[in-house]
Amino acid sequence: MNIEICNSEEDKHGNSKENIFLAFGDNGNYLGSAFTYPTINYHQVYETPYLIFISINIGDNMDKPLSDEVRKKLFDKVLLRAKELRRQRPDLKARIYSGFEYNKNTLDFYTKNGFKEDYSIIMEAVIPKSFEYILPEKVKVVDWKINSEQDFMKYKAMYDEIFVTPLDMEVFKEQENQKHFKNLAFLIDGDLQGGCTFFEKDGFAYVETIFVLPEKRGKGLSKIIINYMFDYFISNGLNKTKLEVWQLNKRAVELYKSFNYIEVKKNLMFPGITL
The missing domain is CATH 3.40.630.30 (Gcn5-related N-acetyltransferase (GNAT))
Known part of the structure; x- marks a missing residue:
């Protein structure tokens, strides 16, 4: 042919x-x-x-x-x-x-x-049951509600600018149905700085996303977000947490290691060539 x-x-x-x-x-x-x-x-x-x-x-x-x-x-x-x-x-x-x-x-x-x-790397951590964290007064955390297609498209535009894998509406809707689902925005003086998404999955507090807006980086907010999540997890009876990260995202890998995440598995993904 x-x-x-x-x-x-x-x-x-x-x-x-x-x-x-x-x-x-x-x-x-x-x-x-x-x-x-x-x-x-x-x-x-x-x-x-x-x-x-x-x-x-x-x-x-x-x-x-x-x-x-x-x-x-x-x-x-x-x-x-x-x-x-x-x-x-x-x-x-x-x-x-x-x-x-x-x-x-x-x-x-x-x-x-x-x-x-x-590879993408699967990482897990065990949070001490005595863990406590007090959020700095300057930081406000609010539920980031996605109530309409317009809300979703606005959120997706921001998400796709930051993350390599595009946001899928169907996957997001499935996550919303999981126990302990939270899509959170972190604000300082009413100004959006970053956010995170997590839910319970197979007995783990599964961290789907953590992000800080590019212009807001370098001020330690990513550590504030993780500490806040850990406190939420422990408060809700979850002392094991899991996430997945692209191995090329070295900054994120090192950040997670600093919170005692350890690599437990690799998934063969993203085959490519570096030029």
């Missing part, structure tokens, strides 16, 4: 059409697609701020030889484009990567094509 790769004629998701590729067969039948999306993120990966994500999606009902051929042709095209994007910012250290969720077949494909394994 002859496989034709072309750029998308429309751009529906805020990406450049030159970054979107479609694969078609002899009869114009759809075979698959790929895209690359560049972003600059100093918040989670300070040392490698230029992140270029690539994704490949193969159509249904194809035999394995054809599926493998389509995937490889799309990969070659999208990787070439990702490298072109990388050259546009020679001043920044860059990483071309793929995959937010673990999938062995996908991981095997990327590693066979020159990408290196990367």
Whole structure:
């Protein structure tokens, strides 16, 4: 079968059409697609701020030889484009990567094509039952309510600016149903400084997010947030806590270690190449 790769004629998701590729067969039948999306993120990966994500999606009902051929042709095209994007910012250290969720077949494909394994780290800590913390008077903590789609989109815009993995509304709604769910905002003089999201999961106080707005960093707020969470956990009978962090986010890893979090597991995710 002859496989034709072309750029998308429309751009529906805020990406450049030159970054979107479609694969078609002899009869114009759809075979698959790929895209690359560049972003600059100093918040989670300070040392490698230029992140270029690539994704490949193969159509249904194809035999394995054809599926493998389509995937490889799309990969070659999208990787070439990702490298072109990388050259546009020679001043920044860059990483071309793929995959937010673990999938062995996908991981095997990327590693066979020159990408290196990367990890997210599962960390756990045991909080002493005698732990107590008094919040500084200048800091106010409020529930950050997401009551409408407009609220969610505003929150998502801020979230996606800070975190590598985009916020998913369905996942967020599922978390809201968990016991002890809290989405908190930390304010000083009425001004938003940072926040966190956590809930109970499998007997652990699971920390989904901790963030401090870029312009508010360097004042110790992340430690205030963690201390506040630990106090809340202990007050509600939870002395074990767990979180997941990208290993490239070295600042966050060191912060969590300072609160006695230890690495208990690695997930193979985010295969990529650093340029």
